[in-house]
Amino acid sequence: MKQKLVKKIYGLVSDKQFAQVIHYFVIILLVVIAGAVAIWMTEQGHETNNIKGFFDALWWSLVTITTVGYGDLYPVTFWGRIIGIVFILLGFILFSVFTAVVASSLIDKKIKERKGLYTIKARNHIVICGWNNSSVKILEFLSRESSDSTIVLVNELGEDKISALVNTYPAIQIKYVRGDFTNQEVLIKANIFEAQHVIMMYDESNPNITPSDERTIIAAHNLTSHSFEGNVSLQLKEEKYLQNIDHSKIKNVIIFDDVGGAILANSTLHPDIPDFLQDVLRFKDGIGFREISIPTEFLGQKYGDLRTFLYEKKGLISLGIVTINPQVSIENILSDDSSAIDRFIKKQFERSKKSFGKDESASQIKLKPQDDYCIQDNDYAIVL
Numbered sequence: 001m002k003q004k005l006v007k008k009i010y011g012l013v014s015d016k017q018f019a020q021v022i023h024y025f026v027i028i029l030l031v032v033i034a035g036a037v038a039i040w041m042t043e044q045g046h047e048t049n050n051i052k053g054f055f056d057a058l059w060w061s062l063v064t065i066t067t068v069g070y071g072d073l074y075p076v077t078f079w080g081r082i083i084g085i086v087f088i089l090l091g092f093i094l095f096s097v098f099t100a101v102v103a104s105s106l107i108d109k110k111i112k113e114r115k116g117l118y119t120i121k122a123r124n125h126i127v128i129c130g131w132n133n134s135s136v137k138i139l140e141f142l143s144r145e146s147s148d149s150t151i152v153l154v155n156e157l158g159e160d161k162i163s164a165l166v167n168t169y170p171a172i173q174i175k176y177v178r179g180d181f182t183n184q185e186v187l188i189k190a191n192i193f194e195a196q197h198v199i200m201m202y203d204e205s206n207p208n209i210t211p212s213d214e215r216t217i218i219a220a221h222n223l224t225s226h227s228f229e230g231n232v233s234l235q236l237k238e239e240k241y242l243q244n245i246d247h248s249k250i251k252n253v254i255i256f257d258d259v260g261g262a263i264l265a266n267s268t269l270h271p272d273i274p275d276f277l278q279d280v281l282r283f284k285d286g287i288g289f290r291e292i293s294i295p296t297e298f299l300g301q302k303y304g305d306l307r308t309f310l311y312e313k314k315g316l317i318s319l320g321i322v323t324i325n326p327q328v329s330i331e332n333i334l335s336d337d338s339s340a341i342d343r344f345i346k347k348q349f350e351r352s353k354k355s356f357g358k359d360e361s362a363s364q365i366k367l368k369p370q371d372d373y374c375i376q377d378n379d380y381a382i383v384l
Contacts, residue, residue, distance in 0.1 A: 024098045028065070031094065035061035035087050042080045049076050065091035120175055123194040125150040129181035129219060130203030131157055132211075134235060134256070138199065143169040152190045154181045155205035180206075182219045197231045198223060202256045213241045220250060280384065291322060291380050304371030306381065316383040320367040324378045 040057035043049040051057050051073055060073040064087045075081050126142070126149055128135055135153075142149055150173045153162065162176045179186035181200065192198060200216050203209075213236045220234055233252040234245065245253055280288050298306045307318040365382070366373070 032061045120191040122150045124196045127152045127195045127198045129154045130201035131155040131205035143171040157205045199233045201235045303373040320382045322380050323364045
């Protein structure tokens with residue numbers, strides 16, 4: 001609890017501004033101590049003094065410099081009163097400056113946040129790069145199902161549009177970084193390497209730039225080439241670019257409006273299916289597709305037993321299994337001591353320009369597997 005409070009206070013100002021606030025605070029603290037020592041030494045020995053000890057002096061010094069002036073303790077000697085006058089004037093000046101520094105820091109932070117110029121310090125957040133109509137659906141879903149999430153938008157929308165989004169979805173914490181997400185500096189400002197999930201959209205946020213799948217693919221490759229450990233999802237406009245995607249590093253690739261087109265096509269033969277699918281995809285009334293971990297007691301057991309358990313005990317309909325394939329790179333195989341043999345092997349792989357362990361997709365989906373399918377430890381269930 002205490003750590004969260006400290007982080008929240010620290011997050012109110014930038015590093016430089018925080019240091020400036022601490023600087024003034026230390027000055028005030030030193031002045032308070034110096035004043036306490038001075039008044040204590042001045043008042044000692046006077047027969048009518050009411051500042052009896054150092055703690056009384058410290059209390060008087062703090063009350064005086066903050067201009068509170070309780071009047072319970074006060075100097076009675078000539079030099080004690082001179083010190084009091086100096087402290088009253090000094091306190092007015094110091095606290096006026098201190099208040100101005102804190103206020104300007106908070107205002108500056110708010111202005112930078114609104115303009116998308118503030119560096120994000122959040123971790124395990126969700127980053128949405130680019131913007132189109134599908135982005136609104138993502139925010140709507142997250143506001144219902146993941147209200148404690150921090151969402152960082154990276155695009156070139158105007159301030160008014162971002163402010164409207166923040167007000168429309170108060171359940172989630174929306175932060176904004178303005179800029180082109182193909183720019184590495186912009187992604188770093190979004191603290192993207194600390195994110196748990198990055199969604200790169202077909203970008204229509206800048207009317208002066210023609211949207212293209214090439215920009216999305218470039219940004220994704222820039223991200224995955226830096227050993228990003230979170231999940232990456234892409235939205236492309238055209239299916240022909242799928243061959244340019246490294247599926248071992250990118251979790252999902254969605255063709256823009258491809259699902260919508262398939263639903264419309266399906267309506268020609270099954271007119272009620274589109275309504276059903278739309279309700280499920282919107283997670284209406286909390287009902288929709290989800291991916292869940294399989295209880296450990298079912299590892300090595302038959303899929304049919306798991307399907308029965310989920311339906312009877314959890315009220316879930318099992319639709320399939322997704323198998324997460326462990327990704328192995330040449331770095332995983334080589335030892336940590338980086339011997340001459342290890343360096344030779346790695347160099348030969350680099351010269352051959354061949355990838356290692358990247359031929360298979362990061363995950364494989366088994367829709368409605370056979371009941372005798374044996375569940376593995378890297379399997380997850382897709383349920384409704």
